[in-house]
Amino acid sequence: MARSPKQYDIVIIGGGPAGLTAGMYTSRARLKSLLIERGAVGGQIINAQWVENYPGFAEPVSGIDLTEAMHKQATGFGLETLVAEVTGIKTKGKQKVVTTSQGDLTARAVIIASGSERQKLGVPGEAEYTGRGVSYCATCDGAFFRDKPVVVVGGGNAALTEALELTKFASKIVVIHRRNELRATKILQEKALAEPNIEVMWDTVVDEIAGETFVDRVKVHNVKTGKESVLEVSGVFMAVGFKPNTAFLKGVVDLDDIGTVVTGNRMETSAPGIFAVGDVRSNSIRQVVAAAGDGAVAAINAEKYITG
Numbered sequence: 001m002a003r004s005p006k007q008y009d010i011v012i013i014g015g016g017p018a019g020l021t022a023g024m025y026t027s028r029a030r031l032k033s034l035l036i037e038r039g040a041v042g043g044q045i046i047n048a049q050w051v052e053n054y055p056g057f058a059e060p061v062s063g064i065d066l067t068e069a070m071h072k073q074a075t076g077f078g079l080e081t082l083v084a085e086v087t088g089i090k091t092k093g094k095q096k097v098v099t100t101s102q103g104d105l106t107a108r109a110v111i112i113a114s115g116s117e118r119q120k121l122g123v124p125g126e127a128e129y130t131g132r133g134v135s136y137c138a139t140c141d142g143a144f145f146r147d148k149p150v151v152v153v154g155g156g157n158a159a160l161t162e163a164l165e166l167t168k169f170a171s172k173i174v175v176i177h178r179r180n181e182l183r184a185t186k187i188l189q190e191k192a193l194a195e196p197n198i199e200v201m202w203d204t205v206v207d208e209i210a211g212e213t214f215v216d217r218v219k220v221h222n223v224k225t226g227k228e229s230v231l232e233v234s235g236v237f238m239a240v241g242f243k244p245n246t247a248f249l250k251g252v253v254d255l256d257d258i259g260t261v262v263t264g265n266r267m268e269t270s271a272p273g274i275f276a277v278g279d280v281r282s283n284s285i286r287q288v289v290a291a292a293g294d295g296a297v298a299a300i301n302a303e304k305y306i307t308g
């Protein structure tokens, strides 16, 4: 006889800061809670050597230490963790059936905290120097490049937003763009191009990122003339796009045009009993503190949903 799926009050999908905070709140509220993570618990922030902008830490804390502490706190209240990949969610009466690589589970409410991935450029040196000069987040890492020259790769809103953020710190910012016009909104272009320390290198692509221990140069070439050059910089900010982890959510909840989950201010999605938090939701500011805040909001509203 087939075993019936294990039942929970709340299933949380994703073990980054959003999911861990949601799990801490729901398990502390005495709801039987399961967090499902397909990789290492901690989420994207485990790639950050130092986090300087999470409240309560006067000294920088490593992303690993921060999320290990979050996990310990949540499991201390009874949160269970399962290493598995979620592949679908279905509503069956008042229950949600969550399909995973380890079998089905049921829950009275689901919190999606599956985050996003930053698109990689895929050039030599990118992986090697990530965290040692290569960054995907100016808000996170800009302050490490005070009075140093940097490049930003990309030509859309994200690239110019990153470049503008970097004007607070970097001595010079070169935006490397593969076309001869930017895709960013006009207003952002005007703002960025008016900055004396922002310069755009048109029709240019990055070939290689190099250095000793840390990045010290970037090799580029002009796609029209073929001319190669080397820029001496300390930082490379990649702004070539985000990919939300929502492939398993198509037809389950409403997604916006970039594939992130549309939520209301209680973190509710278009499907009753399913909430979404952190980087995976529309208009997220993609920061740990915001992910944690979303997790708390969703947990409290999921509890209200369950208890009626």
Ligand SMILES: Cc1cc2nc3c(=O)[nH]c(=O)nc-3n(C[C@H](O)[C@H](O)[C@H](O)COP(=O)(O)OP(=O)(O)OC[C@H]3O[C@@H](n4cnc5c(N)ncnc54)[C@H](O)[C@@H]3O)c2cc1C
Pocket (backbone or CB within 6 Å): 013, 014, 015, 016, 017, 018, 019, 036, 037, 038, 039, 040, 041, 042, 043, 044, 045, 046, 047, 048, 050, 051, 052, 053, 084, 085, 086, 087, 113, 114, 115, 116, 117, 118, 136, 137, 139, 140, 141, 245, 248, 277, 278, 279, 280, 285, 286, 287, 288, 289, 291
């Ligand atoms: C290098 C780097 C440095 C950063 N530095 C900072 C910083 O200094 N300060 C700051 O505030 N923010 C920083 N950020 C941003 C921060 O990491 C994110 O905003 C934050 O991690 C988002 O948390 P989250 O829980 O929403 O999602 P994530 O951290 O992305 O976690 C989502 C988790 O869900 C899992 N998952 C996805 N799909 C599935 C599935 N189908 N089944 C099971 N599990 C799944 C993923 O494996 C992942 O572990 C940095 C990001 C990077 C990459």
